[in-house]
Amino acid sequence: MSPLPLDLAHIRTAPKALLHDHLDGGLRPATVLELAHQAGYRGLPADDADSLALWFAEAAGSGSLVRYLETFEHTVAVMQTPEGLARVARECAEDLAADSVVYAEVRFAPEQHLEAGLSLDEVVHHTLLGFEEGVAAARELGRELRVGCLLTAMRHAARSREIAELAVRFRDRGVVGFDIAGAEAGHPPSRHLDAFEYMRTSNAHFTIHAGEAFGLPSIHEAIAFCGADRLGHGVRITDDIAVASDGVATLGRLANYVRDKRIPLELCPSSNVQTGAVESLEKHPFDLLARERFRVTVNTDNRLMSATSMSEEMLKLVTTFGYGWSDLERFTINAMKSAFIPFPDRLRLIDEVVKPGYAVLIG
């Protein structure tokens, strides 16, 4: 048998695993409009779904992480009520399942959703209910998706310990880990050591946005001082890799350590171009890191701001670097191996869902 064509339609049928996706960065444009209307929020920069989608993609594509983050003001504004949070989570699960994502870790920052008087626990509770509804709706359509939620603390704020405790409190109800996000420069991860220490002493998992807008010191702190299980982006690890004119790569100590320890890199190709972390897709070090056998994973970061999906991110990599089905399978298995769910659950998804799915496509 010959392999099936590697086009968007077929990639959409391939089982995919997603580790880095922001709930407040993945709303449907029409939902932003409807929720804004219901909440009486008048700050939206457009009043029809197409124009709004375009506005998000353009405003997020300025080349600066700080400007990119400003666009979240509008999505966070419409996610302040139980209904708003649950709807966004439900639709997130439905959209991922429709794209044949079989495992997803979706993150958001509860501290940004308290404006209408909800408590942190209520915010998480209603969001998890929404995920459950979305997973159930997808199952009705014959699609199996597992969602784990990551709770993010904002790195410029001072609530990380509280959010880490919240993540542990909800660990048996759908929260699988913790993260910090937000503007990176000037906000080193080591400012949140007590939160990370709390996670470690609780035998709980966490990832850290590091090596996106800021380089090696941020990655070094995330690993050496904080003990991150994974790196959110981590793309700037290439600052520690020299590539000679003949293509031979020489790794520095930090890059070697990241590779030796199999520390997963949550790479987000489109987002990395939009925030200026990399110059263009063609210059994205994804391929260098994949060839050097880092544990690379493919991620969406923010589907609304990047006007993308898991399938589209994979297609971009296929078009840019010439990957085949086996490469996409390897990236998917990398992600499953790095998931914050129990080892037997990861194995089951790899053996019973991912491998059989790609076997059909590889032919």
Ligand SMILES: O=c1[nH]cnc2c1ncn2[C@H]1C[C@H](O)[C@@H](CO)O1
């Ligand atoms: O790529 C990112 N880098 C740093 N912070 C980010 C990125 N994408 C989203 N965020 C922020 C904005 C959201 O409001 C927050 C929680 O999801 O995380």
Ligand SMILES: [Zn+2]
């Ligand atoms: Zn992110």
